Amino acid sequence: MNTKGHCYPKAIILQAVYFKLRFTLSYRDIEEIMKMRGIAVDHATIQRWVFKFTPMVESQMKKRKIRVGTSWRMDETYIKVKGIWCYLYRAVDKCGNTVDFLLTRSRQRMSAQSFLIKAIKNNYRPTVVNIDKSGSNTSAIRVYNKRSFSNIKIRQCKYLNNIVEQDHRFIKWRIENGLGFKSFASARRTLAGIEVVHMLRKNQMLNPGTTMFKSFCKLAA
DSSP states (O other), rough: OEETEEEHHHHEEEHHHHHHHHSSOOOOHHHHHHTTTOOOOOHHHHHHHHHHHHHHHHHHHHHOOOOOSSEEEEEEEEEEETEHHHHHEEEEETOOOOEEEEEEEEEHHHHHHHHHHHHHHHOOOEEEEEEEHHHHHHHHHHHHHHHHTTOOEEEGGGGHHHHHHHHHHHHHHHHHTTTOSSSSSHHHHHEEEEEEEEHHHTTTTTTOSSHHHHHHHHHHH
């Protein structure tokens, strides 16, 4: 890849991208780390690398992800983007494996429905979805059932959703200890990369590498 007259090996690029997605580091932190390793690259270039490579990694993870269970726990959490609260919809199965995720600008039925459709498209139709008392989530599942002639069971059991709420904490911790997001597009791509690395931590990849970083590199190959 050629950036401002410099040609960087793909291994260097992936290392910088992995640093951003795996650890709580700012782009300037990574610039300094790379400099310590003898690699001169500015933080803006690293940010462009993350923006470019994250969709590729996410796409490959969809193809290589281990099949999740049929009982899902669905919930949303708050993420601040450019000073405005947005909503990150997420679902895990009963074992805690990540099903899917979607960042939206609002918390309403259409947002929940978009997430449900995305999750089913990327996986398959669950038999039951456990949710909180959110009316938008309930409506989204009911509308999906009606339109697709399916019968996904809606369950509202608070303690069963503890597993997805605890899973939120890793993602929230990664974000809250960083410098935040400057745009919705950047937030969506960076969060997707963080979610992929989180799935690698949970051993959700088929035929992974010997380390998390090697698994990450296989996704970007």
